[in-house]
Amino acid sequence: MTMLRGRGWITAIIMILLAVLPPIFVATGNAFWLDLATRLVILAIAAVSLNLILGYGGLVSFGHAALLGIGAYAVGIPAHHWLYGGGPEWLQTTSGWLQFPLAILAAALFALVTGAICLRTRGVYFIMITMAFAQMMYYLIVSIEEYGGDDGLVIDQRSELPFVDFSDPLQQYFFCFVSLVIVLLLVRMIVNSRFGMVLQGAKGNEERMRTLGYNVYAYRLTAYVISGAMCGFAGALLGNFTTFISPEMMDWQRSGELMFMVILGGASTTVGPVLGAVVFIVLEHLLSSLPEPLGVYWHLPFGLLLIIVVLFVRGGLTTLLTRRGDR
Template identity: 45%
Template sequence: MRDLWPLALVLLAALALPFVVAGMDLAYVVGIATRIMIYALAGISLNLILGYGGMVSFGHAAFFGTGAYVVGILSTHATYGEPLTTWPFEVGGTEQALIAWPLAMLAAGLLALVIGALSLRTAGLYFIMITLAFAQMIFFFFVSLQAYGGEDGLSLFARSQAGPLDLGDDRQFYYLVLALLALVLFLKSRLIEARFGRVLQGIRDNERRMRALGYPTYRYKLVAFVISGALAGLAGALIANQTEFVSPAFLDWPRSGDFIVIVVLGGMGRLYGPLAGAALFLLLEEVLAAWTEHWMIILGPILVLLVLYARGGVWDLIAGRLSRRKAGADG
């Protein structure tokens, strides 16, 4: 129960945020907070395979971007009233969140199924390079989609429609993202405590032993990969709504690197780690970028130092127990 206190405080603060900052530039602060939560969601999805499954996927942006593009493409077709396809029957676009967002998750999940089925035949170094390469393939695919803006991307006419909610209102959108984030965190806490999560962590720690115990490890890893991809697709659908813009930059490889940084920064294999990681990473970006346009020359060495001296993420750094946890989180 003691662990729940900080969480309850964070939740209260998050609920109160849009009112507390009323005096400040509301759109700006709520916008950043929403972005942090969306990136946290992407981080949570990656954490499932990276932190709990020990799979170093360097292509997570592909699923994130695919989710964003599904929302963008459906919305464009709805705006211009052009059918998406006329064969075998006419399918139109949509701006309904209840249709578009699950479709974004479905598309990202299917993509994860294909990429995962191929990539998971390998492990270690190969897995890293292959996931990166496949993500780049998806990147080039969207770059070559001239009908949807190609390299320049696609502007959305409006955010998705979700029943009585007006998502165009930053505050309502913020609360919806917060609710989704809380739901995903709850489901994930159940998932990792369930048999499936236990098996996944067993595979991370010793795959050969799990196989010897009779678990079909490939199938477990693939299911985790697909769940992770679908969740990243949801995060992508949200980011497309927040920025009202979709472009191949959402799936470019540095984005995949950012997600890994978010997971590791927050501490791998910790349920709430990506929350802290996303907050820290985006705020750091925000602060450094305000200070100098060449902020990456500072961020780069920070990452290197973090890897060399603060392996367990910020939790461990704060708690000052660097050395003891080092082995714990390793895949």
């Protein structure tokens, strides 16, 4: 078992806990903790997708929450038309066979169009232009009154798929958990492939990769689209989970939180973003449920933690726990 060294252990422990704890929550009547676990796993998928471009590609996207929102609205809009009519007939459905592919395709398309423009820029300009596109998406949804605008949209009927009942919390959880496992395996596969090597090479030295004859732009755009598609899928899960979606999901502060999860856990490690999401969500819950009046001010220690992690914990928790960095 040479694989189970360092990060391998962390991965194993987290995944086993995520597989074992939720049924225990249900058996002991802790429905709330199951909810927390579901949200955690969904955001972990989003963080893992962001890590593909941020951690391995070195592309600091500050607009990933928009993709999450697109995925959620790909569930909400068909469900809305299914109930209230309107829109093209093929869209009036609660079938997951339409909603999930729609979420993935819409997010991938958004990533393709915006990525094609964003990837022409570098550094801080890239951060800002990805944010600008996310803000456009935010204001677009705000201005569409039919879908609730600012007030958001209630999803009256969750997605229907033959093998999972989204209204059963435990089934929903395991669908999300299995999705996370698949996404993790996919990202691992991509990263260790020739494609992933070029992507990481371009992060280290773009000029060199270009001299070696690689079309860095095309590689990055492909990674950007794959990442977007994954995040769109996470968004569809999130819509099904919350059954209430609003433009607020796409706010730049949500994008910042996703970035924090990646950096907290450790960018450019497979399991880092999952660990980051776990710590983020659990800490958020624990701090906000402190006794009054402390709980109201939970953002204060949370913000301090964020600053301290950035200043002192380089490489994130994964590196801290395994005590060996890449550098």
